[in-house]
Amino acid sequence: xxxxxxxxDRLQDEMEQKRALIAQDYVAIGSHLLANExxxxxxxxxxxxxxxxxxxxxxxxxxxxxxxxINAIVNRRQQIENDIEKHQLEIEExxxxxxxxxxxxxxxxxxxxxxxxxxxxxxxxxxxxxVKNQEDIREIDEQLDHLEKETGEKPFLDRMVAKGKIALxxxxxxxxxxxxxxLMRKAGKAVTESNFVTVVDAPDLTRALEPxxxxxxxxxxIRGLITDLENERASLDSELAELEADKKPLRRVSDLEQQIxxxxxxLESVYQQTGDTYLTELKKDEQPPEAVAEPAAxxxxxxxxxxALEKQIERLRAAITVEELEDKISGYQKKISTLExxxxxxxxxxxxxxxxxxxxxxxxxxxxxxxxxLDKL
Numbered sequence: 001x002x003x004x005x006x007x008x009d010r011l012q013d014e015m016e017q018k019r020a021l022i023a024q025d026y027v028a029i030g031s032h033l034l035a036n037e038x039x040x041x042x043x044x045x046x047x048x049x050x051x052x053x054x055x056x057x058x059x060x061x062x063x064x065x066x067x068x069x070i071n072a073i074v075n076r077r078q079q080i081e082n083d084i085e086k087h088q089l090e091i092e093e094x095x096x097x098x099x100x101x102x103x104x105x106x107x108x109x110x111x112x113x114x115x116x117x118x119x120x121x122x123x124x125x126x127x128x129x130x131v132k133n134q135e136d137i138r139e140i141d142e143q144l145d146h147l148e149k150e151t152g153e154k155p156f157l158d159r160m161v162a163k164g165k166i167a168l169x170x171x172x173x174x175x176x177x178x179x180x181x182x183l184m185r186k187a188g189k190a191v192t193e194s195n196f197v198t199v200v201d202a203p204d205l206t207r208a209l210e211p212x213x214x215x216x217x218x219x220x221x222i223r224g225l226i227t228d229l230e231n232e233r234a235s236l237d238s239e240l241a242e243l244e245a246d247k248k249p250l251r252r253v254s255d256l257e258q259q260i261x262x263x264x265x266x267l268e269s270v271y272q273q274t275g276d277t278y279l280t281e282l283k284k285d286e287q288p289p290e291a292v293a294e295p296a297a298x299x300x301x302x303x304x305x306x307x308a309l310e311k312q313i314e315r316l317r318a319a320i321t322v323e324e325l326e327d328k329i330s331g332y333q334k335k336i337s338t339l340e341x342x343x344x345x346x347x348x349x350x351x352x353x354x355x356x357x358x359x360x361x362x363x364x365x366x367x368x369x370x371x372x373x374l375d376k377l
Contacts (some may be wrong), residue, residue, distance in 0.1 A: 004316045004323075011309050011316075018302045018309075025295035025302075026275030027268055032292050034274060040289070041274070043281055049274045056267045063256045063263070070245045070253050073236050080229045080236075087222045087229075094219050101212045103181055106130075106188030108205040109196060116200060123199075126190045130183045133176050140173045192216075275299075 033040055034053050041050050113127050147166050191197065192212055197205060237246060245252035279296055282288060288296045371377070 004320050008316050011313050015309050022302045025299045026272040028295045029292040030271035030274030052270050060263050063260050067256050070249050074249050077236050080233045084229050087226050094215050098215050102185040102188030105208050106184035108208045109191045112200050112202040137176045140169050144169050
């Protein structure tokens with residue numbers, strides 16, 4: 001029995017392989033007919049399958065267009081991000097390049113400021129740190145001049161004290177001088193952010209500001225480019241939202257690709273059904289197109305082989321059933337034999353009991369006769 005079952009398993013595997021080959025040939029036949037010879041698909045069922053294929057193919061193409069569009073948007077968006085970052089770095093570099101200009105602008109503007117009696121508080125505040133710094137230097141110079149003149153006339157100890165004061169003042173003056181470039185840059189930057197140049201008539205200051213204006217004109221142009229890129233990015237984000245890909249576009253692409261694979265599997269199933277239906281409906285005296293004649297012949301061959309295998313499997317299953325029935329019959333025979341033995345034994349016991357009962361009745365009769373009537377006892 002086990003050998004029969006193994007043969008059945010092997011034959012069933014062989015049948016499955018042949019069914020898979022038939023399915024492939026059905027797909028080849030169906031796809032060819034649907035692509036090249038739709039006129040042959042005239043039955044109601046085949047027309048419905050043809051419409052289903054058209055629907056699936058259109059859906060696949062739609063998904064492909066979505067994927068292409070999403071990928072194009074993602075790539076363009078990444079390019080925009082790169083361009084914005086590059087332009088922002090350009091602006092940073094240009095901003096750094098104008099830093100040295102602030103000192104020259106501050107020097108020119110401060111000279112103009114000192115030569116003009118401005119009363120505008122804005123400009124007073126703009127140069128107040130420089131004014132104070134220069135006043136500190138002038139006061140220190142006056143103190144140094146005074147101390148140096150008096151030092152030679154004083155006693156030794158007083159001269160030593162005076163020299164200490166002189167050293168302290170000189171250090172203080174050095175600090176003020178070191179602050180001057182920074183304060184000039186601060187004032188220069190403030191000038192570029194104010195209307196100081198338009199208020200005064202200072203050609204030197206105007207010329208000093210020309211390189212700064214050129215750089216900032218360039219910065220403004222770059223900022224305009226960044227704005228355009230940001231607007232384009234916002235437009236692309238809107239397109240992604242319409243494509244349901246604004247949050248995770250790559251996941252959306254992956255989902256669409258999976259849907260395409262599922263649709264292709266469905267499409268192949270319809271191709272298979274179309275090939276099957278076409279050959280089933282093909283009349284005996286009608287020949288399939290030359291392009292599908294070979295797969296159609298293979299289908300018939302495989303179907304005959306499967307039918308032969310099915311018959312062989314039926315015979316094997318019948319053999320298994322015969323063995324099972326033989327086992328059952330043998331079991332029944334054993335049970336019957338056992339029961340017959342039990343019945344024979346029981347019959348012997350019945351006969352024995354009957355004989356014993358006959359003997360008991362004879363003995364009873366003999367003894368009753370010997371006893372006589374009960375009333376005479």
